[in-house]
Each structure stands twice: as C-alpha cells, then as structure tokens.
Amino acid sequence: MVEIKGVRDYLASIDFFTGMKEEHVELISGCGELVQFKAGEFLIKEGDKAEKFYVIREGEATIETYVPGQGAKIMMTVKKGGIVGYSWLFEPYRSSFDVRALTDMRAIQLDGACLRGKAENDHELGYHLMNRVARVILKRLHASRQQMVDVYEKLERKGA
Amino acid sequence: MIAEHAIPSHEAAQAPDPMGPQPFRVIKVKEEIAGCTTLTVEPENDEAKKLCFFQPGQFHMIYVFGQGEIPISISGDPSHPQQLVFTIMGVGTVSRALTKLKAGDMVGLRGPFGNTWPVEKGAGKDVMLIAGGLGLAPLRPTIYSILARRELYSRVMLLYGSRRPENILFQEQLDLWNKRMEMNVGITVDSADKKWDGNVGVVTELINDTSFSPTRTIAMICGPEVMMRFSAHALMDRGMSPKNIYVSMERNMKCAVGQCGRCQYGQYFMCKDGPVFSFEQVEQLYKVREV
Structure with a gap:
C-alpha cells in the first residue's frame, strides 16, 4: 500500500522545523498545501504581494532578478529542504526577487497571512518561526557579503 | 615548528643545487580560461630531470628569461614525473610573460620546494x-x-x-x-x-x-x-x-630555501615551512592585518 504523506509529515521531516513542538508543526501545517512546479515556472515574482512561503521537498529553485539588456541574473540556488520567500513576514509584504523552478519541483506552499495570524495568537510559535527565518536570513546575508567581497579574485601582484 | 608533513631533509638533499635554475622546454600550451594558461614543460638534461619528482602541494620557482622568477604550484600528476605541469593566471609581469610562452620556448626551473598536502x-x-x-x-x-x-x-x-x-x-x-x-x-x-x-x-x-x-x-x-x-x-x-x-598559503618569494626572509609569515617561512599549514598553525596569523 502506498503511504500518502500529508503536509504535517513533510514539515516534520525538514531541518527548518526540527526542534519545534508538535503542536506548532500542526498549527503551521494548517496553513500549507502540497504543490508542484515545472522547470522554468515562477514560484514568486519580484514586486508582487508576498503571500506565500515555500519549503522545497524535491528539486531546486533559483533566486534571481531580471536586468534589462543582460537577462536574468541568478543570485543563489536553493535546494531540497531549503526555504524561499520570507517577505510575507515583514511589511509592506512585497517580494523583492523572482524565484523560479530550476528543475521540476515539489514544495509545501504556506500561506503568509495564515501564518502571521497564528503567530500573533501564539507568540511562542511566532518566536520559533521568526528565529528560524532569522537564521536563514543571517546565512544569506553572510553569503551575500562574501559574494560582495569577491573571494575568488586573483589579485594583481607587483612582480608576480 | 615545522609542519609534520614537511619533506624529509634527505629527499631535499638529493635535488640539484637549489639556487641554480635548470633548463626546461615548453612542449604544450593550453588556454584554460581567460588570462589563465596551463604549461607543460620537459627537462632538457639529466640534472633537470631530477626536478620532476614532486609531491602534491609543492611548487617550483619558474624563471622567465629577461623577466624574472616567481613561485608556481605544480598542477600536474605526480605519477608522471617525465614532465611538469603548471597552471598560471597572468596577474603580474612574470606571470603574464609565462602565459604568453609558446611551445618550444625555454624556461628555467628551481625546485620542487615546500611541504605537501597531508594526503x-x-x-x-x-x-x-x-x-x-x-x-x-x-x-x-x-x-x-x-x-x-x-x-x-x-x-x-x-x-x-x-x-x-x-x-x-x-x-x-x-x-x-x-x-x-x-x-x-x-x-x-x-x-x-x-x-x-x-x-x-x-x-x-x-x-x-x-x-x-x-x-x-x-x-x-x-x-x-x-x-x-x-x-x-x-x-x-x-x-x-x-x-x-x-x-x-601564498606570498611573494625570492630564494625559496628559507634564506632571504622575503616570504616570512609570522614565525614561518612560507617557502620552507609551508606553503601548506594546518589552520591551527595559522589561524592567529589570519587575524593580523597587513600594514
């Protein structure tokens, strides 16, 4: 018999939610649904209202921006277990970059307004959710700073 | 303190005069990416052949006649000591000259120098x-x-x-x-x-x-x-x-045998004690800002 996993089971198996109370995972899963994307489809469009938050179950997505005359510039790839979209947490709830499926993808789509409402009602849940999102933001901030430093640059060296 | 993966002194002693460049001929030139070239060189005499035995992580001093001499890590296979392979990005006078060499050109080599990766x-x-x-x-x-x-x-x-x-x-x-x-x-x-x-x-x-x-x-x-x-x-x-x-680690070098002090890095001479270090050895030095 094929086992049908629900949103809750998938969430519980993802690192992002590790250590969270079962009741909190249950609450969060109430805001989610299982979705699929074909390679090339957009999960999030830059400038749109930020209403969704995705946890990648299978496949990869890119965070990118379109530069006229140059095309899409990819800034990072997010893999299985990664999350994309956290602008739903912060006003004015507007997406800053495009997110595109690099391969065929399966994900859990979580509704931002639903999550915000539950976090308002249960501040402990809100803290744990915010703490996890902050960790992701911190990692991406560090990565962006390393990209700015251009760590692979071979410097011009006098006499070399 | 010298790293535990330093080359034993008896092996270094078998090498020809470390200060005298040996003649090598460029036999193959391959442009890898923009500004970066891989050179394959072969020894021109028996003394030069002794320079071809190396271990991963070591480097040679390559002398471009009329330009100067710089340290370049070996990028070839240690199990093929008939020739040496170097991959060079042109970032200065000598390295740019190296990337412009053609098959048949001659260079002078000293080495191999330095310790090895802890394979x-x-x-x-x-x-x-x-x-x-x-x-x-x-x-x-x-x-x-x-x-x-x-x-x-x-x-x-x-x-x-x-x-x-x-x-x-x-x-x-x-x-x-x-x-x-x-x-x-x-x-x-x-x-x-x-x-x-x-x-x-x-x-x-x-x-x-x-x-x-x-x-x-x-x-x-x-x-x-x-x-x-x-x-x-x-x-x-x-x-x-x-x-x-x-x-x-990488620093400008001159003698490559720990005499001139050009590549001194804290308590270490990069050419002799390095270039490979455990992070424990150099972690504190990484925090020192150059003036």
Whole structure:
C-alpha cells in the first residue's frame, strides 16, 4: 500500500522545523498545501504581494532578478529542504526577487497571512518561526557579503 | 615548528643545487580560461630531470628569461614525473610573460620546494577538498594522488567555487571526475545567467549543504586567503578541529630555501615551512592585518 504523506509529515521531516513542538508543526501545517512546479515556472515574482512561503521537498529553485539588456541574473540556488520567500513576514509584504523552478519541483506552499495570524495568537510559535527565518536570513546575508567581497579574485601582484 | 608533513631533509638533499635554475622546454600550451594558461614543460638534461619528482602541494620557482622568477604550484600528476605541469593566471609581469610562452620556448626551473598536502593523513578518513577560483590548480595533484589510491580513503568530496561559469577551471576534468563516481563533485558560482543550470552561491554554502562527519574528515582548502578563511570557519562551525583543516598559503618569494626572509609569515617561512599549514598553525596569523 502506498503511504500518502500529508503536509504535517513533510514539515516534520525538514531541518527548518526540527526542534519545534508538535503542536506548532500542526498549527503551521494548517496553513500549507502540497504543490508542484515545472522547470522554468515562477514560484514568486519580484514586486508582487508576498503571500506565500515555500519549503522545497524535491528539486531546486533559483533566486534571481531580471536586468534589462543582460537577462536574468541568478543570485543563489536553493535546494531540497531549503526555504524561499520570507517577505510575507515583514511589511509592506512585497517580494523583492523572482524565484523560479530550476528543475521540476515539489514544495509545501504556506500561506503568509495564515501564518502571521497564528503567530500573533501564539507568540511562542511566532518566536520559533521568526528565529528560524532569522537564521536563514543571517546565512544569506553572510553569503551575500562574501559574494560582495569577491573571494575568488586573483589579485594583481607587483612582480608576480 | 615545522609542519609534520614537511619533506624529509634527505629527499631535499638529493635535488640539484637549489639556487641554480635548470633548463626546461615548453612542449604544450593550453588556454584554460581567460588570462589563465596551463604549461607543460620537459627537462632538457639529466640534472633537470631530477626536478620532476614532486609531491602534491609543492611548487617550483619558474624563471622567465629577461623577466624574472616567481613561485608556481605544480598542477600536474605526480605519477608522471617525465614532465611538469603548471597552471598560471597572468596577474603580474612574470606571470603574464609565462602565459604568453609558446611551445618550444625555454624556461628555467628551481625546485620542487615546500611541504605537501597531508594526503597520507587522509587515509581511512573522509577527505574534503575545497577550492576557490584558481586554487583548484594546486589541489589537482592531490586529487590525482587520492584517485590513484582511491581504496585508501572513505568518501572523497571536492567542493569548488568560482566567480562565474566561464571562470571554472578544468571544466572537462571536473565533469569526468563527477561521472567516474569516485568523488562527489560540488560546483558553485557567485553569479550566473539562465544558461547556467548549476548551483549559484558561495562555496561555504556547499560546505553547509554537504553531509560529513566532522571527527573523521580531513579538509584541504586552496584559494585566495579570504576564501580559505571563510571556508575554514564554516568547517569549524560544523564541528571540525582546526588541526584537521589544511590551507595553502601564498606570498611573494625570492630564494625559496628559507634564506632571504622575503616570504616570512609570522614565525614561518612560507617557502620552507609551508606553503601548506594546518589552520591551527595559522589561524592567529589570519587575524593580523597587513600594514
């Protein structure tokens, strides 16, 4: 018999939610649904209202921006277990970059307004959710700073 | 203190006069990426042949006649000592002259100098090789050595970061290594357009995404100093000891035999005590800002 996993089971198996109370995972899963994307489809469009938050179950997505005359510039790839979209947490709830499926993808789509409402009602849940999102933001901030430093640059060296 | 992986002195003693360049002829020139060339050179006499026996991590001083002499890490296979292979990015007077050499041209070589990557220490363990940009070239002899005796090692991982897809060094060889399944190859670039279907992000993110046991892994990192520092910290954040993390340092050198002091780095002479150090040895020096 094929086992049908629900949103809750998938969430519980993802690192992002590790250590969270079962009741909190249950609450969060109430805001989610299982979705699929074909390679090339957009999960999030830059400038749109930020209403969704995705946890990648299978496949990869890119965070990118379109530069006229140059095309899409990819800034990072997010893999299985990664999350994309956290602008739903912060006003004015507007997406800053495009997110595109690099391969065929399966994900859990979580509704931002639903999550915000539950976090308002249960501040402990809100803290744990915010703490996890902050960790992701911190990692991406560090990565962006390393990209700015251009760590692979071979410097011009006098006499070399 | 000299690193435990230093070359025994009796081996160094067999080499010809370390200060006298030996003649080598360029037999093959390959442009790898923009501004970066791989030169294959062969010894012109029996004395020069003695310079071809090296271990992964070592370097030669290459003299371009009329231009000057610079240290270049060997990027070829240590099991093929009939010729030497160097991969050079033109960033200064001498290195630019090297990238303009043609087959048939002559150069002078001294060496090999320096200590080696701790290839033997990795036996029985997982080995993580982390390269950034041109840093893949000095690590390539290590990869050849490990793959030649693959049964000695558990998992072998190569994590490689580059600025953009067109800056990826040894692309064909990376594809080949990946296909052979003897080594997990992870490649990432800092930025790309839609034609690139690989990973985009910094090399430290590849470390975060890789599953490994911090207590039974040995890491060797090669690339610009700032990249090695970030990578070493990412490994330590995962629980690795700085004793098991190795980096290859780069400084301007002159004599290459620890006499002139040009490459002094704290208590070490880069040419003699290095270029390979455990991160434990150099961690404090990494924090010192140059004036």
